[in-house]
Amino acid sequence: MRLAPLVIAAASVALVSPAVAPAVAQADPATPSAPHVTVPGGRYEHAVDVKFQVARGTTVRYTLDGTTPTRDSRVYSPGRPLRIDKDTNVTAVAFHGNRASVPVSYGYLIKTAEKPLARLVVMSDVHVGGHAANDKKYESFFDTIGSVFPKPDAILLNGDMINDNGDGKGPDHKIVSEIFQANLARKRMTDTQVLISTGNHDDSLAAIRAGYPKAWFPDSGGGYYDSQVNGLHVLTVNTETYNSDTAQRAWLKQRLAAITADRAYAGKPVLVQGHRPATDTVMDGQQASNPRLTEDLSAFPQAVYFSGHSHLNINDERSIQQRDFTSVNDGSMSYVEMDHGYQMVTEKGLADRFESPTAQALFVEVYKDRTEIARVNMAADKHDIYTDGKWSASWQPPYASAGTLSGPTWTVRLKGSTNQQIKDNFTYTKAARNTVAPKFTTRQPLSAVRDAKGGTAVRIAQATDDQMVHHYNVDITDAATGKSLVSSKVLSDYYFMPRPNTLDIPVPGTVARGRYVARVVAVDAYGNASPAASLTFGK
The missing domain is CATH 2.60.40 (Immunoglobulin-like)
Incomplete structure (x- = not known):
């Protein structure tokens, strides 16, 4: 994934504090301070x-x-x-x-007072390239981690810790190690295990071994290994070589067979982390490249596979999928993406964007009868990922959204005494996907307004959905000629916290005394569509 971090200061507020969140920095003294x-x-x-x-x-x-x-x-x-x-x-x-x-x-x-067997934070795509842009950011991130899990049993670093593109940046792993060790010590998480997988931007396995304590990457040479966290098995695979690595494939199948054959382990998940998604799983397998991993995991419904790489956000319910096993997308700690083919509303108008400077991670609690996976924003303030035409993913704290939830907690239950029974009880399957369409809740959800530049825009009062509105199909035409002025699929800004209540769609090409027709349909992540809202505006 591309990265060219540019440090940009953001006026916002950190969520976590010893007692009360600090005030937002105010550019205008007449503006009230945030609560x-x-x-x-x-x-x-x-x-x-x-x-x-x-x-x-x-x-x-x-x-x-x-x-x-x-x-x-x-x-x-x-x-x-x-x-x-x-x-x-x-x-x-x-x-x-x-x-x-x-x-x-x-x-x-x-939660209740019930104690989990283990608590793990799962994160990926850290993409650290230096201390300057990351020290304060990771202090904020670890403050958020501490607000949820004061003493996590493990942190899974699921690949792409650095920004190597074959250009010799392997030593940057030492910077990641320094940042994480400093924050683990600062938050008194020194007993927390750290387990690393390798990604496509991590240089070589040798560079990873040289950059971190041996306990963080205890592979035996191939970038894969078996660990235990409070008695739970965590298997780390090397998705950069998996399809062609017959030894690794044999190892994974042998370990999964041995673990799941143990009656004492019945009902417990076998957690597997690997950087790249398994084919035809989360978000329909976008950016996946491991069909043999999907094949090998399919015999083990107790497997819960965590993957990163795609940067695809965890707000979307398609980021969890069950068929023969459970697959979970763990988002990104640097910036998130949406599925491609859409536009965003930016300060410069509609733009071909599918990225947001949002950082997210999973907080996993394994209980005796279930695994709860909370989705948490490390930072989800509203910003464009470009500033003055430059890539600007590395927004700096404080964050007004740190620690917010990017969706309801997913609960995975492994019920049944046979593999087929476990699969039959899966709930996050394609067959069970949502069929409820979004709806507009105001009588007239569209209005014509003047934008900040004095031009014409169609304002959409955002629709509602039982999960989330993913995007809007927007068509605006000249009523007299039928000429199309706007024909776009516009993302709803669902990846920000809070979500804006309205979207202003700029309408280029309007003229005085012109008359125009707007037609807007709200669509959720599964393609369920609302009835069209229409507006005729102009002279």
């Missing part, structure tokens, strides 16, 4: 009562559905706590007169 919370986001084993704190004379409005609060959102009653008793993203904005603060979001994972 603070009395209970920081994170993982809790009980319901929490959250209060907002703002300057006198301001009003806090909030949402619990990932959208941006407006003047019509619920008002917070000062001093009265907001009870959070289930997994929730809370977003708040402070209003004072006709001014509003930037929105800040807090993610809460609400």
Whole structure:
């Protein structure tokens, strides 16, 4: 994957703090400061009562559905706590007169007192190239990790730790090691195992071995190995060579057969990490290149395979898939991608974009009867991935979205005494995919507005869906001539937290006294489409 990091400062707020999140830096002193919370986001084993704190004379409005609060959102009653008793993203904005603060979001994972067998953080595509752009960023990321798992049993680093493209950057692995060791020590996670897989941007296996403690990459020569985390098996495979590596294939099948034949291990997952996706699995196997890995894992429904490489986001429900085994996409710690063929609304208008400077990871808890996989944003503030035409993925903290949830927790249950019974009880299958279409919730979801440059734009009041709206099919034509001015599939900004309530689609080529027709359809990740919304505008 391409990377050319450029450090850009972002005015936002860190979620995690010892007690209360710090205020957002304000460019305009007349703009209200963002609300603070009395209970920081994170993982809790009980319901929490959250209060907002703002300057006198301001009003806090909030949402619990990932959208941006407006003047019509619920008002917070000062001093009265907001009870959070289930997994929730809370977003708040402070209003004072006709001014509003930037929105800040807090993610809460609400669990019971039941203790898991193991807690693991799964991340990939770190893409570190130096200390300057990454030291502060990873301090923020580890603060977020600590808010969810104060003492994780393991961190899986699933490939592409550096940005090597055959250009001799193998020594950069030492920089990654320094950053992670410093933060593990700072957060007192010194007992946390770190287990690394190799990716296509990691130079050689020798460079990885030279860069990290032996315990982090205990391979025997081929880049694959078997580990245990609190008695759970974690198998690391080398997806750069898997298809042609007969020894590795034999090793994986032998280990899986031996582990799953152990009656004492019945019902427990065998966690497998490998950098590249297995063919025809998550997000329909996009950017996958390992058909033989899919073939070999297919005999073992207890296998839960984590993969990165594609940078495809974990907001999308297609990032988990079950057929013969469970496949899970673990997102990216540098920037995420959407499936290709779409456009984004940017400051420069519609652009062919499929990337966002969003960092995400999985927080995995293995219990006796299930595996819970929480999806967490390390940073999901709204930014374009280009600034002044330059690649700018490396946005710097603080982040107003750190620790927010990028989707509901996935729960994997391995129920059954035979392989077929386990497969029959899978829930994240293609056959069980969502069939509910998005819908517009306002009487007139389209309106004509002036954009920041004085041009004409069609504003879409975003539709709702039981999961998420993926994109909009937008067609705008000249009513008199039938000429197409806009024909695009526009992404809905679902990968940001909070999600913008509206999208402004610029309409180039409009003229005074012209008359135009807009037709917009909301579409979810599975292709379910809403009825079209229409608008005729102009003279």
